Amino acid sequence: MLSKMLAVCTTGKADGTTEVRSVDIPRLGDDEIRVKVEAAAANPADWKILSFIKDVAILGSDFAGVVTELGASVVEGHFKVGDRVAGYVLGGGFSEYVNACPWTMMKIPESMPFETAAQLMACGLTACQVLYHAQTLPSPESPASSPIDLLVWGGASSAGHFTVQLAQLGGMRVIATASPKHFDRLKALGADEVFDYRDPEVSKKIRAYTNGNLEHAVDCIAEGSTPQQVADSMSAEGGTVSSLLRNQSNRPEVKHIFSAGIELLGKPFTFGPFSVEGKPEMAEFSRKSSRMLERLVAEGKVLPAPIKLFSNGLAGVQEGLEYLKSGKASGEKVVVRISDTPGLKA
Ligand SMILES: NC(=O)c1ccc[n+]([C@@H]2O[C@H](COP(=O)([O-])OP(=O)(O)OC[C@H]3O[C@@H](n4cnc5c(N)ncnc54)[C@H](OP(=O)(O)O)[C@@H]3O)[C@@H](O)[C@H]2O)c1
Structure with missing residues (x-):
């Protein structure tokens, strides 16, 4: 059983920098699902938080990968070990393994590459939030x-x-x-x-x-x-x-x-300077929205945006975030493939 993994971490210096570190694989919460991350996408929140977070924490909010474990209270139902999924978290996505809530995850089509699917949940759920909640x-x-x-x-x-x-x-x-x-x-x-x-x-x-x-x-x-x-x-x-x-x-x-994305998590949550009480009805809103997105993506009615793949996997995240911050991203999603990370154990 692996206990360590590579992850992109904030440095605690609040100076916009990140570093790839070997860290403990986070303990799986009872209501969470563990995913082996294959690809992760960058969002503006990822670089914005770097200028003021004074903790060392794993960065990243959008990911796609394969379910490896279900938390004790996650009933084997919609998700099972081996499923290909995309998900949204606040912190944790730029890593080899991430723990996420089932209500901010969706199954992805067999034919969809992980690199393309990594963008689906953060902005897919945000779109639902602004249209159907706000x-x-x-x-x-x-x-x-x-x-x-x-x-x-x-x-x-x-x-x-x-x-x-x-x-x-x-x-x-x-x-x-x-x-x-x-x-x-x-x-x-x-x-x-x-x-x-x-x-x-x-x-x-x-x-x-x-x-x-x-x-x-x-x-x-x-x-x-x-x-x-x-x-x-x-x-x-x-x-x-x-x-x-x-x-x-x-x-x-x-x-x-x-509309604040953190509310979609629907449970008490703290990440650096951000914290929310967490409203259970928001978890239910996210679950319904995730299921709808899953269906629409499977039916080909909602399409992902073009991606811009940065090299070196987790070691390429800093460059990807600087690209986003510079305003150069135009109609494209910045993505890294985890297996491209130098020094990753097979
Ligand atoms: N509330 C939340 O939780 C939440 C969730 C997601 C995003 N956000 C925030 O929403 C913003 C957008 O995030 P994103 O990931 O969607 O951004 P993004 O994909 O990085 O945005 C890049 C795009 O913005 C467009 N753009 C830039 N300035 C514009 C302007 N003045 N008018 C119209 N379009 C403009 C550009 O369009 P062209 O290529 O056409 O020039 C470019 O394609 C960020 O500030 C982010 O932090 C908040």
């Missing part, structure tokens, strides 16, 4: 009977990629913003119209396209000028914006609702 918009399981307009600001972001697809499957008329090079891809994913977010007239054009009636939006960027641009796209009466960062516009009639 707002109660029509879902693929109960689609709109008549189209409702939804603006997805930042359609080419990872969160936007899944939000556009779920909204289209929910029968909504989807309006997205992105760089022009992504217009065709977003339309193929389900956007009805796409606007260039760098166009100074973008909000005016969206207002014209929606006849001044836009009441629902998801701001997948939620910083800089975007909260105001989104608000300026909405109807004169205002509306509701699901926001991925805590931000506001200067239009009080537009309500910005922030």
Whole structure:
């Protein structure tokens, strides 16, 4: 029985650096599932936390791999040893083994490479959270009977990629913003119209396209000028914006609702400076959302985004995070393959 593994850890220096260390394999909680990680994807939260975390902790939130063990209270049911899965955790993904809650995991199709699947859960669940928890918009399981307009600001972001697809499957008329090079891809994913977010007239054009009636939006960027641009796209009466960062516009009639990913874990949790009480109803929300995503991915109705594979496995994570932080990632997911890690024991 292995007791040690390699993992990408924060250094405790809060200076943006990580190091690959040999660490104890974490004890498996009763309600958790252990997964041998084959590939892991990077999210902005992974590099953001590096500038202020003063603990040494395993980094990483998105992974795909194979189930190796079920915790004592996990009833053999939906998941079993040997299943190919993707999952979301807050800390732990950039490692050889990760323990995750079953409600933030999904089974992945046999034909889907782990490198492609590693991105599915963090942003797939985030898309569900902004659409069905922050707002109660029509879902693929109960689609709109008549189209409702939804603006997805930042359609080419990872969160936007899944939000556009779920909204289209929910029968909504989807309006997205992105760089022009992504217009065709977003339309193929389900956007009805796409606007260039760098166009100074973008909000005016969206207002014209929606006849001044836009009441629902998801701001997948939620910083800089975007909260105001989104608000300026909405109807004169205002509306509701699901926001991925805590931000506001200067239009009080537009309500910005922030969704924090950590809440999806649905149980008390602390990671560095972040902690939540954990609401059981959120665990149930995540479980239902994960099952829906699992079905839609299996049916080929929700597609993963293109990936950019960094070399050297866990030793390539730092470079991948710097790429993300630099803003160079455009419509792609940064991924590492664990078996590429130098010095990994077979
Ligand atoms: N609440 C949560 O828990 C949660 C969950 C996930 C993400 N987030 C946050 O949400 C943000 C996005 O995360 P992500 O992983 O989806 O990002 P990402 O994939 O790294 O985003 C990159 C994309 O952002 C787009 N973009 C950049 N500036 C834009 C702007 N002003 N308007 C429209 N699009 C713009 C670019 O589009 P083009 O290529 O078209 O130029 C690029 O493709 C991050 O701040 C992240 O921390 C929060």
